[in-house]
Amino acid sequence: MSDAPNGPWFTSLPPCETLVPCGQGRHSVRWEAGELRLASHADPGAELVLAALGGDTARCVEIAEAWQRHTADLTVLGIGPRGPADEIAVSWDDVDAAGQAARGGGAGGPWHGAPRLASPPRAAMARAAVRHTHHQREAGEASRRRLDMLSLLALGTGFQIRLAGQVVAAHADRLDEPDEHGSSIRPALKAALAGRVALVAEQWLGIDPDQVEVSLYRGAGWGSAELTGRGEQRRLRVSLPAWWLARVWASGLALTGRHLVVAVERAGWPDAQVLALRAPGAEPVSLSAHAVTHPSGAAHAPHWEI
Amino acid sequence: MDREGAETYLRLLAEAAMRGSLTPATARPVPNASTIMAAWHALTAVGALDPVTAEEILTDFRLAVTVRQLHREPAGQGVTAAEWLTQGRGVLRPRQAPARSPGEGWPGEDADHGRAGRFVPVGLTVPFRAGTVSGELCLMSFAQTGSGARFIAAWQVHSPSLEVQLSHHYPGLIPIDEFTVTDDRGARYQLDLTPGSDLAWPNMIRLSPAPPETIRWLDVAPPYRQAVRVDLCSGEPAPAGGEARVSVSDTKLSPGEHLLVMLAERLLTGTPEFPRQVVSGGFGVIIAALEAAGVLSPLSPVPARLATLCASLDLTGHGIAAPPTLDLPEPWLSLLAHYQRRKPEPTQMREGYVALAASLPELDGIRVNLLGLQHTQGGSVLHVLVQGRIPEPRPGPLDIDLNFPLSLWLRDSGGRWHAARPDRCHEAGRERAIRLRLVPPLTRPADSVEVLAGGRSAEVRATLPLRWRYLS
Numbered sequence: 219m220s221d222a223p224n225g226p227w228f229t230s231l232p233p234c235e236t237l238v239p240c241g242q243g244r245h246s247v248r249w250e251a252g253e254l255r256l257a258s259h260a261d262p263g264a265e266l267v268l269a270a271l272g273g274d275t276a277r278c279v280e281i282a283e284a285w286q287r288h289t290a291d292l293t294v295l296g297i298g299p300r301g302p303a304d305e306i307a308v309s310w311d312d313v314d315a316a317g318q319a320a321r322g323g324g325a326g327g328p329w330h331g332a333p334r335l336a337s338p339p340r341a342a343m344a345r346a347a348v349r350h351t352h353h354q355r356e357a358g359e360a361s362r363r364r365l366d367m368l369s370l371l372a373l374g375t376g377f378q379i380r381l382a383g384q385v386v387a388a389h390a391d392r393l394d395e396p397d398e399h400g401s402s403i404r405p406a407l408k409a410a411l412a413g414r415v416a417l418v419a420e421q422w423l424g425i426d427p428d429q430v431e432v433s434l435y436r437g438a439g440w441g442s443a444e445l446t447g448r449g450e451q452r453r454l455r456v457s458l459p460a461w462w463l464a465r466v467w468a469s470g471l472a473l474t475g476r477h478l479v480v481a482v483e484r485a486g487w488p489d490a491q492v493l494a495l496r497a498p499g500a501e502p503v504s505l506s507a508h509a510v511t512h513p514s515g516a517a518h519a520p521h522w523e524i
Numbered sequence: 525m526d527r528e529g530a531e532t533y534l535r536l537l538a539e540a541a542m543r544g545s546l547t548p549a550t551a552r553p554v555p556n557a558s559t560i561m562a563a564w565h566a567l568t569a570v571g572a573l574d575p576v577t578a579e580e581i582l583t584d585f586r587l588a589v590t591v592r593q594l595h596r597e598p599a600g601q602g603v604t605a606a607e608w609l610t611q612g613r614g615v616l617r618p619r620q621a622p623a624r625s626p627g628e629g630w631p632g633e634d635a636d637h638g639r640a641g642r643f644v645p646v647g648l649t650v651p652f653r654a655g656t657v658s659g660e661l662c663l664m665s666f667a668q669t670g671s672g673a674r675f676i677a678a679w680q681v682h683s684p685s686l687e688v689q690l691s692h693h694y695p696g697l698i699p700i701d702e703f704t705v706t707d708d709r710g711a712r713y714q715l716d717l718t719p720g721s722d723l724a725w726p727n728m729i730r731l732s733p734a735p736p737e738t739i740r741w742l743d744v745a746p747p748y749r750q751a752v753r754v755d756l757c758s759g760e761p762a763p764a765g766g767e768a769r770v771s772v773s774d775t776k777l778s779p780g781e782h783l784l785v786m787l788a789e790r791l792l793t794g795t796p797e798f799p800r801q802v803v804s805g806g807f808g809v810i811i812a813a814l815e816a817a818g819v820l821s822p823l824s825p826v827p828a829r830l831a832t833l834c835a836s837l838d839l840t841g842h843g844i845a846a847p848p849t850l851d852l853p854e855p856w857l858s859l860l861a862h863y864q865r866r867k868p869e870p871t872q873m874r875e876g877y878v879a880l881a882a883s884l885p886e887l888d889g890i891r892v893n894l895l896g897l898q899h900t901q902g903g904s905v906l907h908v909l910v911q912g913r914i915p916e917p918r919p920g921p922l923d924i925d926l927n928f929p930l931s932l933w934l935r936d937s938g939g940r941w942h943a944a945r946p947d948r949c950h951e952a953g954r955e956r957a958i959r960l961r962l963v964p965p966l967t968r969p970a971d972s973v974e975v976l977a978g979g980r981s982a983e984v985r986a987t988l989p990l991r992w993r994y995l996s
Contacts, residue, residue, distance in 0.1 A: 296538075296584035297591060304546065306591055312605035319606035364587070364609050371591065401577065402528050409535035413543065427543055 227387045227461070228252045229485035230469040232509070232520060234376035239310050240277040247278055247373065249380050254285045281373070284366035288381065290388035292403060295410035295463075297367060298378045301417050302470065306378065308371040316368050320361045383468030386410070390460040393436065407460050408434050414463065418472045419454050423498070426452075433457045440480040445498035454498060466492075474507050475524030490522070525779070526818035530572035531581075533816035534563055537809065538585040545589045555809065560585060562806040563813040565921035570779040572817035640883060640911065641669030642737060643893050644756050647879030647993060652746035654699035658682045660995060661703070661746070664896030665881045666756060667909055671952035673731040675715075675744075676895040676907045678877045680995040698726055702747035705731060707739040727896075727907055728950065728957050770986040772885050775978060780820025782980040783921075784811070785931055788830050790924040791837060792859045793945040793963040807834065808843020810921055825851065836860050855933045855976065858941035862964050871967045875900045876994035880907075884986055887930055887979030889913030894975065897990065904962040906934070906944050911955050925949070928958050931978035937970040 233250040245258040256262055256278045265279050288294055299306055371378060389403050397403050411434060416427035423445070435441035435457040443456045458480065466472055469490075471479045477494035480502055484491035488509035493502045507522040537555050544554025560582055567573040590608050646663040659681040666675055681697055698717070705713040713731040735742070745751035777785065787810070811827050814820035820827075832848035833856065834840075852860075862869075878897040885891075889912045896907040910928060920926040925946040932944040944960035975986045 293580075293584055296535075296581075297588045300543070300546075304592075307595060308591065308605070309595075312594060312608075316605040316609045319609055361609060367587075368591075368605060368608070402531070405528060405531040405535050408532055409539045412536055413539040416539075416543065428540060 224482060224485040226252060226485075227383060227464040228380070228469070230465070230471060230482060230487050230490045230509075230520070231380060231383070232487050234374075234380060236374050236377065238278055238281060238373070245276075245278050247281060247377075249377055252384065254282050256282055277369075281369055284369050285381065287366060288370060289384045291385060292389070292397070292406040292410075293363075293367070294370075294381055294385045295406060298371070298382050299375055300413050301472075302375065302379070304417075305375055306371050308368055310372055313365070313368050313372050316365055320365055379468050379470075382410075383464040386460055386464040386468070390464060393434070393460065404434060407463075408432070411458060411460065411463055414467050414472075415456050415458065418467070418478065419456065421473055422476070422478050423454065425454050430454045430456065435459045440493055440502060443478065443480070443495055443498045470509075470520035471507060471522055474522040475505065477503075477505065477524070479507075487520075525570075525572055526816070527572055530567045530813065530817035531577055533813050534560065534567060534573065534578060534581050537563055537813075538581050542585060542588050546592070557582070557586065559806065559809050562921045563809050566783060566810040566813050567817055569920050569926055570783055570814065570817065570819045572779075572814075572819060640891060640893075641667060641909075642756070643667050643881040643883060643895065643909075644754075645879040645881040646675070646754055647991070648744075648752050648754060649993065650703075650744055650746055650752045652699065652703070652749065654702055654747050656684050657697045657699065659698075661744070662877050662993065662995065663744070663754060664877050664879045664898070664907065666742075666754060667881075667893065667895055668735070668737060669909070669911065669955060671955050672734045674957075675729045675731075677727055677729050678896070678898050678900065678995070679726055680875075699747060700729070704745045704751075706743045706745070706751070707735055708741050709739065711735065711739075713742075727898075727959060770885065770984065772982055772984050775981065775983050777826075777978075777980045778819055778821065778824065779980065780811075780814035780817070781824050781826045782929075783814065784820070784826045784830055785978070786924050786926075786929070787921065788826075788833050788856065789931055789943055789945070791830075791833055791839070792856060793943045793961075806843065806921070807831075808845065811844060811846075825849065829853070829856070833860075837863070855935075855941035855943065858935075858939075859943060859963070862940070869964075869967050871902070871965075873899045873904075873966055873969060874994045876969070876992045878990045878992055880988065882975075882986065882988055884975070884977050884984045886912060887977055887984060888981055890930060890979065892930065892932070892977055894988070897973075899966055899969075900995075902965060904942070904965040905947065906932075906960040906962060908932075908958050908960060909955060910958055914954065914956055927951075927956055928960070929979075931976075931983075932960060933976040933978075934962060935974040935976065936966060936968065937972055938968060940964075940967075941976075942966065 228251060233248060235246055235248040237244040238247050240258065245256065248255045248257060259265060259276060259278050262279045262282055265276055266283070370381060386407070389407060393404055393407070395403070412430070412432035415432045416430040419425055419430045420427045429452050431453055433456075436459065441457040441459060441462075443454065446453050446455065462480070465482045465485065466479050469482070469485075471482065471490070471492055473479070474492065474494060477496055479492045479494045481493040482490055483493055483504060490507045490509075492505050492507050494505050495502050505524050507524055509520050509522050511521065538560055541555040541557070541560060544556070564573070564578040564582060568575050568578055587608070594605060594608065644666040646665050648663045650661040650663065652659060652661060659679060662678040662680065664676045664678060667673070679698055683697055700715050700717055703715045705715060707713070713733065713735060716730045716732045717726055717728075731742075740755070740757050742754045742756065743751035744754060787807070807830060811820065815822055827844050827846040828849040829852055831842065831844040831846050832850070832852055834842040834844065835848050837860075876899055880894045880896050882894045883891060884894070891911045893909040893911070894906065895909055898905050898907070915926055915929055927949045928946045934942045934944060936942065942962040942964060945963055946958055947961040948959040950957045969992045970990060972987055972989045975984075975988060977984045977986075
């Protein structure tokens, strides 16, 4: 389903590029066709081997590694942008500051300020040491994950949205498979879908996002959308497949020409054929969409017109 | 139980809170971290969500909100990248099985389960003097279980120190080390306030080492005085009025209803100090979360009762959609009437205690042993030892105490109900010794009380005859 019937999920997404401080200069990091490419590092694998032998890892290579680590991480959907207007501004100075704080270890933790006994019992000391080691390992991994996330956010909105698309694509066909902890992935995907559809619906109909109820659609076709009630009882009930997040939302197609795009019939850049709703409850119509320069001039955000 | 529904609800709530944080000027109430915490605690309390997942959701929410505050002006509202890194906890621990809700068993249940122990009412006073400090050790009962033996006791301490007289800070003055205890075979024991107790709760006195279960009596000797013999075979004879009368009836509350009842009782017993901003909207969210988790029926009458309670206690903004109802349980009505009484009721209680050793039938796999009733310093407390399938310690929504997942009420002989609210708790193995504070305190030395203990599956009513003993 990811590649059929109209190409991979990112077929309607243009490449995206940014400059990253790396070594003494600034290097280009580019996302294209679902992959991160490092123009200034011909063989990142070899650089990693050298780093393992004691050398420094180039920031570009660290970013590529972090990207790989998080292409199926549902946390990305919880932290990342809900739409092009939801800009998360993280600078490389922020990443450096956080990296220094992480290396410094910070204050606190159970080891700091613990009262010392005159002659602590050995068993208790051993247990405390195990707890301390466990805590340090947990804290170290959590810190690395957050540094990863901060670096990926620093790449800018275009990369953030593309990473979200990649995460959804990793899971969208496996809704019944548990995550690495054995838990269902559906709650996280449903919340990610709901958060993004609600904001699109607000733009589409002027409805309060809290009045939008979203469910994960798993049948044939695109899903459903209906508007019921009035005033405070007004509800927009939308059911869309998880793929919508990758193919439609991440590609910037969600609201095109005052239509809610519910599916991509023929993916492509800069021209695509989409299935869209003019109003809730209406039959979807097939529309030709054409990508143009975003009104804000932002290169990362594809803007489509009918 | 719909665990996926529970997680989805919490994630959607976090998403709504996140959206609210992006538009701070909004006029309508939006969920926030406190609201998420209330739903989290409710869902973990009923066992619909494991705490690690709940913590992950809250941590991700905080990270999402604060990363958008980097560089925000004015400076006080922003965060630095280093601060962002330390938001919440690093949640990398393996996930745990969700908590059991009360009454829900686990495979491989503890082999000790079903082994109750030995509970003996005592009702003896041991006068003591140590230097300038004198007083009485009042032994209410003796309890011996798999986790040890202890007396449940009350102390009366007299000291020339003005500070002690004014503040009742006497526990540090108790000469516990100078008491000696000997059994019928000549074995000697020490009395110990810890770890079964602490200085602010000198009611649980352990015997160390634990005596054999077959001993017939213990001689408790204060410093330089004659010992007082505690007969562990016959115990204190029942007062006039006879033995305790006990009845059990089915209730069949859902886990969600049971939690709401506990919340209602928390409100009833803690009204003066209850943080109203926490109440605001919290109940509505908790009810919605419980419904999403499939542990509360939309047709349940309990939310409407909770709405009535909030209205009666003047708690607005509770967020409960159900309209209030007149159908409130009798104990709730009694306590509401107490709050609405303008003049405090004159008390006829002297400081004293009742020796008790009554075990209630199991409720939801939990056995409650009543081990003493005490009235001191204007307050009344009930001492209990809880055994069986007690839940793991974890925070409850709106600060309710999940150490004691039962509802417990006393009705005095005047027909007034008193809620028993956990005040102190000590855990030892599969047991918890709990001091329950009665709200409101007793005002008359009743010669009997009706105890009403409610769980999810059943409720127990027991009428206990009381014989009060007074401190000098």
